[in-house]
Amino acid sequence: MTATHRQWDIVTGVGLTALAVAAARAIATGSADDLVDDPFAAEFVRAVNPPRPLPTEPDGDELWTAMAAYVGLRSRFFDEVVTGSDAPQVVILAAGLDARAYRLDLAGRDVYEVDQPQVLEFKQRVLDDLGARPRCRRHAVAADLRDDWPAALEQAGFDPARPAVWLAEGLLPYLPAMAEEELFDLVHARSAPGSRIGVEQVPGGDVAGMDRSMRTMNAAERIGVDMDGLLATEPRRDPVAWLREQGWGVTTELADELADRYGCRLPAFLADTMAKAELVRADLSA
Structure with a gap:
């Protein structure tokens, strides 16, 4: 890791956002929608003392209710990206507190969790x-996505000649535009035929708009995460169009469309924001 790259732990910077997502996943686990069952999420939150207490069950707060609804929906989508493929390798980029290796039946498969x-x-x-x-x-x-993470991945046993499922969940807004392009280039170069990638993209790829919406909702203070400087708001390449150009077969659903398919509903005040997030599955033909 280069000296210019700031590291973080679980209660600072991007690490704290992972803890907040775990809190939302814990709330979603106890909801009636039954989109995700993550018994570890609440345990991660209870194991630390974050700057602001984080809920692990419904508390009536509108923002946390909305976060839990969206995170539950997103978790279900990415679970299905993994379980709907028989690729022998799964790579979770910026894995954070992802517990799929423990909560999904992935017997016989290699799961690689890349993070700080x-x-x-x-x-x-x-x-x-x-x-x-x-x-x-x-x-x-243990690798920073801004450094030579493919070398660390291959040292851990990843074989680019074997198909893999790649997950980019809750990741892209934190990457500068150039780093995002490089990430997809590196993933594509290491994807054997039969590989799959799941991608979450904010509405229209407009990270600056997402940042404005979060500030309008005073989300950073209410969640307890200082978002200043965390999101990379410059314009960026459309990963969906790029994947198609590289020969991937791409399916895209908006979050509110996915909610309809799962028989649940996102809170109304997300209608113009995360309800329009794009959840992408792309497959490379064998």
Whole structure:
């Protein structure tokens, strides 16, 4: 990792956003929609003392209710991206507190979790304290996505000659435009025929608009995450169009369309924001 890159732990910077997402996933786990079942999410939140207390069950707050609804929907979509493929490898980019290796039946598959070392160390400590055991061959890959993470991935056992499922969930808004392009270039170069990628893109790829919406809702203060400088708001290439140009077969659904398919509903005040987020599945033909 280069000296110019700032690292973070689970209660600072992007690490704290991962903790907030875990809180939302914990709330979603207890909801009637039954979109996700993550018994580890609340345990991650309880294991730390964040700058502001985070809920792990419904508390009536409109913003947390909305976050939980969207995160539950997103989690279900990415779960299906993984379980709907028989690719032997799964790579979770910026894995954060993702517990798919423990909560999904991925027997016989290799799951690689790529993230900052302190985030992975925290997650491992909590899971070990719980006596949790992965339901796959799990590999923690301590690497910064702004550095040579493919080398670390391959050192952990990843084989670019074998098909893989790649997950880019809750990731792209934090990457500068050039870093996002490089990420997709690197993933494509390491995707054997039969590979799949799942991507979440903010509405229209407009990260600046997402940032304005969050500020209007005073989301940073209400959630307890300082968003200043975290999001990369410059214009960026459309990954959906680029994937198609590279030969991937792409399916895109808006979040509110996905909610209809799952038989649930996103809160009305998300209608012009995250309800229009694009959830993308792309497959590379064998």
